[in-house]
Amino acid sequence: MKINVPHIAKLANLTISPQEESKLEKQLTEILTYVEKLKEVNLPAGKAGTSGAEETSQVTGLENITREDIAKDCELTQQEAISGSKSTHNGLFKVKGILVATSE
């Protein structure tokens, strides 16, 4: 298994230096080679060609937990909500533009 470190770094929005790149490639390849072990596992067969082993994502068996759709008083003031940000404007978070205007 060869891992394309620059491509994955782009997906993960991380900046990786060239030194880090070669180190990560080696370490991630080692880890991925180890987890290849899972290929050995034969899952029990289910009905009509499906696998008999369901995926476990919620381990205590809870499903679709909902609550009444009633608005509650917000515990945070607007000022508290933005208190951790270095970039605010008129009580709002200020972010860089996503669409850049062009002259044409």
Added chain:
Amino acid sequence: MNLNQLTIAEAIKELKEKKFSSIDITKACLEQIKKHNYEINAFITVDEKGALEQAKIADKLASQGETWEAKPLLGIPIALKDIFLTKGLKTTAASKVLENYIPQYDATVTKKLKDAGAVILGKTNLDAWAHGSSGENSDFGATKNPWNKEYVPGGSSSGSAASLAADMCLASTGTDTGGSIRLPASFNNLVGLKPTYGRVSRYGIIAMASSLDTIGHFTKTVEDSAILLNVTAGSDPLDATTPGVEPQDYTKSIGKGVKGLKIGVPKEYFTGGLDSAIKDKVETAIKKLEELGVEIVEISLPNTEYAVSVYYIIMSSEVSSNLARYDGIRFGNDRSSFGEEAKRRIMLGTFTLSTGYYDAYYKKAMQVRTLIKQDFDKAFEKVDAIISPVSPTAPWKLGEKVNDPLKMYLSDIFTVTANLAGIPGLSVPAGFIRSASSGQAELPVGIQILGPQFSEEKLFQIGNAYEKSTDFYKQKPTL
């Protein structure tokens, strides 16, 4: 005995009899922190002023007739892993990303502990974002093991374990995603509880891997662990994974004895890489339990050998998703501040979730997770609980595994299974060893007791009976 060395149960008794005040105990803990934190590096933040204020309020409430039935931790100084949000008190997750983050609200557990009257001394060090088994991945420096400062204290709840072993607090909190409470508990001669998934609310605790994260604590005794779970357990409308199963009065399991219980010993946990000195200790513990009236049964958990692979795929996938939110816009620094291990896990998880690889890695891991869970379900049809080693080796020297992440990951081999199956585990002290891994140093070793989901009370029952027959917890490190 110094006041900072008391157990919670002992301190409550003395506080009730007014032999001393919460201020006295809190000051004793703060004194110990001042004397030794510079060499142990257990705390990231010490809130001396806040702690003394809370202790003063606790003493005032006690003098006005407030009871320990209503506020079970009134005046008890504790430390919180620096991944539990504390309103107005810096919370870093030991990462440079959050080095200046001041939360605007308390985690549910923080709030419950405060409402129960606990005094919060400060925030303890950890592997950044709880990623690690040694405590060395902290962006604010490694924590040292109080039993021998050349050795790791275990992670990721490194500072919580070290601070308690060094008697800087009477108890501390932790999180356990793959062993992060049980491993450091065993490396520090402490009792560590990883509750059932969902038993304790995760709200306000910085998420690592959401389908595996559990919220527990470190104490000096099993009884203290039950006292704390009585405060923290329960459903929470703010965490949809907390089920409606009612918590019990866990202290009722203390002193019950273990006659007639059946305990399983999984043969797959005694092969390969297990240090022979640890094997001896676990076997001694098994004999002790037999003497106490337990019936020991050999069991099999056949999919154990796949657990580390399953864990590292699921965990890193969920890590990459949870850490995607840190963009430095609403709080914290931007993504260039992530440390080496966090980057490694984000990269691994992003890869296993990426197009073309999802089925082979994440989906397969979630299916094998089902098989691992079924292994436990089958075992618990035959036995009340399972006993096993916690770590395959004794604590290792600082620096020994930092350049070999795979070797570090394999130290979680006996603990990740409980997180994958969602079952509770209690790590209790089992003595001290000199071993191949620890060299000449004599270091603590623990055993873990695992039970079916929501069987915490049975784990306390077994742990307490074993602890009473051994008394290892009374031994203290020389600082």
